[in-house]
Amino acid sequence: MSTQVAPPAVRRTLTNTASRGVRLPSLRYAAGVLALAAAYYGAAKVGQTLRYTASVSAIWPPAGLGIAALYLWGLRWWPGVLLGELVVNAHLLVDDSIPLGSLLGQQTGNMAEIIVGALLLRRLIGPNAAMDRVEQLGPMLLALGVATAISATFGTISMLAGGVVDASDATTFWRTWWLGDTSGGLVVLPLMLAWAQHPIAAWRRVSTWEGAAVIAGVAALSFAVFSTDEPVRYAVFPALIWAAFRLGPPGATLSIAITAGVAIGVTAHEGGLFSEQPIDHRTLITQVYIWVAALTTLFLSAVVCERERSARELSEARRTEGGRAVEARRRIARDLHDSVSQALFSTVLHARTAQKALVQDGGDPSGPVGRALATIADLTRSVQGEIRALIYELHREPVHDGLVAALTRHSFDLGAPDGLTIKVRGPESRLPLSQQVETQLFAIGREALANVVRHAEATVAHVRVEAQREQVIVEIRDNGRGFDPRNGHPGHFGLESMRSRAVEVGGRVTIASAPGWGTVVRVRVPAEADGT
Amino acid sequence: MEPRSDETIGVLVVDDHEVVRRGLLEFLGSEPDIDVVGQAAGGAQALELLATMESEGRRPDVIVMDLQMTPVDGIESTRQIRALYGDMKVVALTSFAEEERVHAALQAGAAGYVLKDSDADDVAAAVRAAHRGEVQIDALVARRLMSSIRHPAEAEHRVSELTSRELDVLRLVAAGKPNKQIAAELAISERTARTHVSRILRKLRLSSRTQAALWAVREGLVEVEREPR
Numbered sequence: 022m023s024t025q026v027a028p029p030a031v032r033r034t035l036t037n038t039a040s041r042g043v044r045l046p047s048l049r050y051a052a053g054v055l056a057l058a059a060a061y062y063g064a065a066k067v068g069q070t071l072r073y074t075a076s077v078s079a080i081w082p083p084a085g086l087g088i089a090a091l092y093l094w095g096l097r098w099w100p101g102v103l104l105g106e107l108v109v110n111a112h113l114l115v116d117d118s119i120p121l122g123s124l125l126g127q128q129t130g131n132m133a134e135i136i137v138g139a140l141l142l143r144r145l146i147g148p149n150a151a152m153d154r155v156e157q158l159g160p161m162l163l164a165l166g167v168a169t170a171i172s173a174t175f176g177t178i179s180m181l182a183g184g185v186v187d188a189s190d191a192t193t194f195w196r197t198w199w200l201g202d203t204s205g206g207l208v209v210l211p212l213m214l215a216w217a218q219h220p221i222a223a224w225r226r227v228s229t230w231e232g233a234a235v236i237a238g239v240a241a242l243s244f245a246v247f248s249t250d251e252p253v254r255y256a257v258f259p260a261l262i263w264a265a266f267r268l269g270p271p272g273a274t275l276s277i278a279i280t281a282g283v284a285i286g287v288t289a290h291e292g293g294l295f296s297e298q299p300i301d302h303r304t305l306i307t308q309v310y311i312w313v314a315a316l317t318t319l320f321l322s323a324v325v326c327e328r329e330r331s332a333r334e335l336s337e338a339r340r341t342e343g344g345r346a347v348e349a350r351r352r353i354a355r356d357l358h359d360s361v362s363q364a365l366f367s368t369v370l371h372a373r374t375a376q377k378a379l380v381q382d383g384g385d386p387s388g389p390v391g392r393a394l395a396t397i398a399d400l401t402r403s404v405q406g407e408i409r410a411l412i413y414e415l416h417r418e419p420v421h422d423g424l425v426a427a428l429t430r431h432s433f434d435l436g437a438p439d440g441l442t443i444k445v446r447g448p449e450s451r452l453p454l455s456q457q458v459e460t461q462l463f464a465i466g467r468e469a470l471a472n473v474v475r476h477a478e479a480t481v482a483h484v485r486v487e488a489q490r491e492q493v494i495v496e497i498r499d500n501g502r503g504f505d506p507r508n509g510h511p512g513h514f515g516l517e518s519m520r521s522r523a524v525e526v527g528g529r530v531t532i533a534s535a536p537g538w539g540t541v542v543r544v545r546v547p548a549e550a551d552g553t
Numbered sequence: 554m555e556p557r558s559d560e561t562i563g564v565l566v567v568d569d570h571e572v573v574r575r576g577l578l579e580f581l582g583s584e585p586d587i588d589v590v591g592q593a594a595g596g597a598q599a600l601e602l603l604a605t606m607e608s609e610g611r612r613p614d615v616i617v618m619d620l621q622m623t624p625v626d627g628i629e630s631t632r633q634i635r636a637l638y639g640d641m642k643v644v645a646l647t648s649f650a651e652e653e654r655v656h657a658a659l660q661a662g663a664a665g666y667v668l669k670d671s672d673a674d675d676v677a678a679a680v681r682a683a684h685r686g687e688v689q690i691d692a693l694v695a696r697r698l699m700s701s702i703r704h705p706a707e708a709e710h711r712v713s714e715l716t717s718r719e720l721d722v723l724r725l726v727a728a729g730k731p732n733k734q735i736a737a738e739l740a741i742s743e744r745t746a747r748t749h750v751s752r753i754l755r756k757l758r759l760s761s762r763t764q765a766a767l768w769a770v771r772e773g774l775v776e777v778e779r780e781p782r
Binding site: 358366367378405 | 570577579648672674
């Protein structure tokens with residue numbers, strides 16, 4: 022039976038493998054090419070709303086789109102660009118009767134622009150650039166500038182040869198072409214680079230209340246300033262700078278695209294289609310506006326990004342350093358415990374043995390030998406105490422079984438003076454905090470309790486630990502004599518050390534006190550999802 | 554080795570620090586009623602030694618055991634020794650940094666607890682107390698152990714399961730009395746006293762007299778004298 026069934030199954034598998042090996046990828050590839058062509062064509066349509074004579078537009082987004090696509094996903098997608106460009110040119114051939122030769126020249130130039138642009142970009146800034154570093158921006162501008170110069174030169178020569186533009190207009194024509202391609206590129210290329218790497222993270226960064234407010238602000242201000250003849254375009258910049266500061270490259274590039282889109286839309290609407298019109302003042306102004314807005318916002322967001330990154334790296338380095346310090350302290354504590362403490366204990370035993378032997382042999386315990394032995398015993402005991410305190414500081418990871426347990430234990434150890442009761446209350450379950458944060462919180466709690474014992478003359482101290490959804494609160498409250506916080510705090514209160522410990526773990530300390538009213542020390546730290 | 558007289562307490566010292574063993578040897582050896590019969594640098598070595606001693610009929614009465622040793626720590630060693638030689642008492646010697654493990658040692662059946670920064674005389678006192686079937690616990694350790702017994706409601710429920718005779722026995726256990734003395738005071742046989750104690754432990758779900766004593770103190774069944782430290 023099985024021998025009869027097996028062959029068809031094998032054959033089917035082989036067929037499937039063959040079809041999957043050849044057909045499916047090519048299908049996906051074809052779909053990708055078509056999608057790219059469609060996007061390219063759409064971008065061209067947007068550009069053509071601000072079209073000047075022939076095929077030159079005040080802003081030409083397809084150039085940036087093509088460069089970004091080939092840079093991000095590889096040169097093999099070039100047919101998509103070619104196809105999109107062909108459809109655009111076919112329209113120009115039919116609708117605007119631009120000579121075929123000129124269009125072929127222009128098409129060659131545009132293809133060269135996109136391939137050279139993508140290659141240069143790869144060469145200059147490597148793969149996966151997300152416009153989050155200042156050093157990516159210069160090379161990006163260079164690649165864009167060179168690539169678009171190729172296209173502008175090919176285009177101008179082609180149109181001159183086809184008699185579409187006059188030789189006298191050639192310089193302005195080239196300039197408009199080049200500015201159009203670069204300003205389009207400055208909008209689309211960074212937008213795609215900033216969003217393509219991590220679209221979900223980018224979306225998260227922008228899709229907040231603040232993000233919505235910033236984007237709405239950019240759009241509204243852009244509408245306002247482009248709908249008036251007053252020279253107030255710079256009024257958009259605060260919103261753009263806001264975006265750069267708070268939303269990172271994804272929000273910054275989106276804001277640039279929005280303000281550029283509004284600028285083009287409003288200008289085109291008011292001036293009508295620009296075809297057959299001389300390149301006027303407003304075209305140039307729009308181009309320069311997009312340039313300046315894009316450059317300012319891009320540089321600023323890259324700088325902010327770098328600052329955020331170095332802050333992260335710094336705190337990471339601090340954490341590593343802290344971990345290393347803890348490790349070193351533990352090693353020292355272990356060594357102290359293994360050698361010094363044991364020897365001291367042994368010394369105590371030997372000293373006692375000697376004292377007893379002295380008495381047994383009829384010696385005088387208050388004589389010179391007896392006194393010396395007593396001194397040895399006393400000194401050893403006091404060194405033992407010091408070493409124990411040292412090891413306590415060095416060795417203990419006090420929060421190994423949780424902050425609440427550590428605080429409870431500590432309040433027992435504190436050996437609180439008569440008349441002071443310390444009550445510790447808090448969840449027994451794990452707090453949403455890393456051990457490092459718990460250690461700092463414990464240190465703050467210890468400091469606060471030490472203050473209560475030393476200065477407060479309180480009868481009751483309450484330690485409360487509360488885990489909320491987004492933060493953890495530790496509160497140390499006493500009913501002691503309090504102090505006036507306005508009078509500055511004496512150094513021995515350790516308040517500064519509490520503050521700096523809290524800051525180190527991203528938290529905040531508030532101290533409320535008044536003479537006769539006790540003291541409340543409250544620490545809040547943000548909860549961490551992945552406490553380890 | 555000379556066979557000991559019945560009055561002296563035979564002690565085995567187990568500590569992985571040679572310097573400590575030497576100190577204990579000298580000091581305990583200088584006590585007239587204590588006889589150090591052996592020393593070991595670790596749990597495994599101690600068990601070997603005990604087997605030899607057992608065969609030679611000179612087993613120790615009390616073992617002074619360092620809690621922090623490698624590879625087998627003092628808690629595990631205590632458990633093993635108590636399983637093999639139930640009548641031997643173990644006095645745990647703990648350092649400052651390992652107090653959290655004392656509770657585990659208690660579960661393992663240790664009878665006395667001395668911190669390594671105690672007075673020398675406290676060590677001897679703990680050995681004698683353990684030998685008498687009493688308990689000597691460092692005051693700081695005792696305080697912490699009591700605080701770590703949890704679920705008071707459950708315990709309250711359990712105390713009602715004890716008979717009044719068992720409560721009497723428990724009070725005497727908490728006062729550190731050995732079975733013999735308990736028997737004398739309550740006018741019962743030593744065997745009966747032992748049966749009472751094991752029944753109390755079962756009802757309270759505790760594993761040693763020490764725990765029972767601490768528990769009784771915590772429940773307010775007895776007034777405890779604070780140790781002079």
